[in-house]
Amino acid sequence: MDTNQKLPPGFSTPxxxxxxxxxxxxxQHNRSWWEKNPMRYDWGGRIPAAEFSREFxxxxxARFFFDSSRYMPPQERPFDxxxxxxxxxxxxxxxxxxxxxSHAQLIAPHCNSYTGIDLTGYAVQSTSKRFEAFGLNGTIRQMDAEKLDFPDASFDFIWSWGVIHHSANTGQILAEMHRVLRPGGTATIMVYYRSFLYYYITTGLFRGILQGGFLKKRSLHELVQLYTDGAIARFYTKQEWADLVQSKGFALDQLLIKGQKSExxxxxASKFKDALMRLTPNAFSRFITNTCQQGSFLITTLRKP
Incomplete structure (x- = not known):
């Protein structure tokens, strides 16, 4: 995470x-940040394999799905x-x-056709090389989701995990998603949730007051951005998100709150924290993040009527 990031001018509320x-x-702020900081799950240690190899x-x-299994245990495969x-x-x-x-490799073998897009050249290169390495079929393209280069009614299902809240205009992406979905099609999306625990206690009280974060940043919003990935990261309440997706023509079929055990x-981050996490049952952390809805992941399934 680039803790020296500068927010784009005018981004002043969640x-x-x-x-x-x-x-x-x-x-452009968004694209530049992700080109420099691709999501490789290497903040706890470098990847001990050649870049773009099968082992990479x-x-x-292994890192991503181990983490996700603690808040969303799989029945047969991750994210099922x-x-x-x-x-x-x-x-x-x-x-x-x-x-x-990671999700592309999960989904591509199970559908009629798979198309993946990303704003950055690095992601397109890496996912394309993954498909080559594992013999997967699909199309990977560099594209801005705010301007999808597909005809109307091109897809039956859209998947997006932790992405569109980073874009310049999340609402515009939702409108484009609605356009390219076929009638009756669905989209499952994760965006960040403005939970009381993560947003106000962890960031505001602990990082802001106890750790002196408010000496560096003037507002809770700026402090949250300092500790969050991306040049822009929006955090929604359930009502804010429901209002936004419904304003773009979607029906909201399902809403879940989940979150990482570390939250x-x-x-x-420390060895002591890692030890505490190992000693704490996953069922207990899921009770806090999922059942009590104090996690930072807002997951919704949307349907185009």
């Missing part, structure tokens, strides 16, 4: 949208609680924000 003159500037991707997946694998066989799927392709510990 769900701020740019005016027309600043939208391109904001998106296997290590990324919210990815309808059995229903995808005859469906054309679009993924927005492929990163290094329940008000401690900086």
């Amino acid at each position: 769900t701020e949208l740019p005016d027309a003159q600043k939208q391109g500037e904001w998106q 991707y296997q290590e990324i997946d 609680e919210i990815i309808p694998f059995a229903e995808l066989r005859q469906k054309d799927v679009l993924e927005i924000g492929v990163g290094n392709g 329940i510990f008000l401690l900086p």
Whole structure:
């Protein structure tokens, strides 16, 4: 995470949208940040394998899916609680924000056709090389999701995990998603949730007051951005998100709150924190993040009527 990041001018509230003159500037901030900081899950240690090798991707997946299994235990494969694998066989799927392709490799073998897009050249290169390394079929393209280069009604299912809240105009992406979905099509999306525990206690009280963060940043919003990935990271309440997706023509079929196990510990990263996490049952952390809805992941399934 780049803790020296500078927010784009005008991004001053948790769900701020740019005016027309600043939208391109904001998106350039976003693209530049992710080109420099691709999501490789290497903040706890470097990947001990050659970049773009099979071992490189296997290590990324092991780290990512181990973390996700603690807040969303799989039945047969990772994310099967919210990815309808059995229903995808005859469906054309679009993924927005492929990163290094962990979800792409999960989804592509189970659908009629897979298309993945990303704003950055690095992500497109990495996911394309993953498909080559593992013999996967699909199309990977560099594309701005605010301007999808697909005809109307091109897809049956859209997947996006932790991506569109980073874009310059999240609402514009939702409008584009609605356009390219077929009638009856669905989209499962994760955006960041403005939970009381993560947003106000962990960041505001612990990082802001106890750790002196408010000596560096003037507001809670700026402090949250300092500790969050991306040049822009919006945090929504459930009502804010519901209002936004419904304003773009979607029906909201399902809403879940989940969160990483690390979120329940008000401690900086350390070996001591890692030891506490190992000793704490996953069921307990899921009770806090999922059942009590104090996690930072807001997961919704949307349907185009």
